[in-house]
Amino acid sequence: MNLSNPSTFNLQPSTLLIELPTWLGDTIMATPAIENIIKTVNPKKITIVGSYVSTNALKNHPKIDKIFIDNTKKSKNRLFATYKLAKKIGKHDIAISFRSHFFSKLLLFFTGSKKRYIFTPSLLHSFTANLHQVEKYNYFINSIFKTNLPPSDLKLYLPSIKNSLLPSALNLQPLLGINPGATYGSAKRWYSKYFAQVAKHFSNNFKIVIFGGPNEVSIAKEIENFLLQEGVEPINLAGKTSIEELIFYISKLSLFITNDSGPMHIAAAFKIPTVAIFGPTDYSSTSQWKNPKGKVVSLNLECAPCMKRVCPLKHHKCMKDLTPNMVIKTAKELI
Template identity: 45%
Template structure:
């Protein structure tokens, strides 16, 4: 059998879809052990699942999206089932081009108030007409740091010049969705400074967040603290391994926060304009949410429409520090 899967675009959505993706893998592998899974999507989504068994990866090219996908359909030929974890017109059109008798497209309007993980699971359950309860744990094929052998751990630490004997605190100050989800970089630096005597500081981010990460690094330098700025320096695999190694992670509502949830990394998740009931760290008993309760929350906007960004500006670092210390004591 050949199963086509159109992955979510964003890192966080791809992670939250992982429980549903695992359900697809298990369902069709039980029917036919030789089932081939064709994964198509963004660079980050494809790299996240490239180590899954019996998979072929095709990274989409947005510059000539439809033409390239049409060419891909000619390479793939007919597939038995096709699933798209996206609901946009582009996803519908691409599945229209793909020869298959069974096509299913995610509808974001269904189960509107449910957590995103459950929305994706219900999509697959309904598509396959499954009535029984299913596993809802997140899943990634990338090993946690603790599950790497000693040589692999040593290689990772040597590559990034990390001291294996130290505790690590990670900071993720970016959020691809938009500036409204980003906590103040000076607040991140203040939290890192509080724990700098006991933890080595790691700063994570993507290339578009370089200025933001550099600013945090500079703020720490001014206070005599040397942080390891890993912005745009890790692969997806390395990002997962490093996040899984952290003793504490401070993050906005972001893809990296969801990666941390997979590995149960102790996390302080800072929420502002988004609905934490729908995108909180799934089943991470080591995560704590920090947020205010303002009348304008959650606005779900990429940029603060009121211009004051109070949901993040008024959320002071002392609140995060207090929650982090409480978490570390448990």
């Protein structure tokens, strides 16, 4: 994990560079560790670098001074692009990456930062294998600074949204958000019709809001059409929100039904009552962290968690056999 000279470093550096995880959910799960870094070293300047979604999730953090978006993966010559990005970022007293990719090592090296630390799961002690991802990130930070700080709650700072896509009349109406997408792969996605049936069931008590990224517009439209046929008019925000807007709107929900996804972790940060649907992924390591109002629904099949993007057995029973009634029953426990 330590790619620098292991000599003792100054615990009050002037500058700190943090490379964030690529995915939205992983970035949010890294926030307790990031808060512990800041608490431990109290740097004068903090720079973050990462994907568009990860950097935008944390751009409202009051202690972050500079933000760089890493688009080097799209470059024809990624090595040269990484070098150029590193020179833009510049040298920092301490550089920490929550990624274990080869190009993350190069990025930190090219910045010229003397103290460089890379999250390397294979170098973590074996007992961390069964820990939650939040705990793994936090263990990484404790191992760097020789501290024993526990991971706190997830931490997101609310943006100020001036032109809301939600009508102001909804301020007094309970909102049920549904999130049918999951970036990792189709195996993580519960079925559109199932989501629609759950939304229909609660439509007399909640205004329905559909969430989704640019690649999930068609899924969200299927749900919207089903609800319209049932006489329910939802608000479909799929493909219409920035990351900041997504954070803002999820923070306003009264109830959230979601796949294992980045938005699920946004809801956890704000303690939103949430039903999280897990099929092929491991809820013991990526479920909502410290959300007392969060519940997991899973069939716990023998083939799960397979951690595959597409069902390797071709039957997808972990999601297909997980019925809307199961989710409705769990959601009622949160209302």
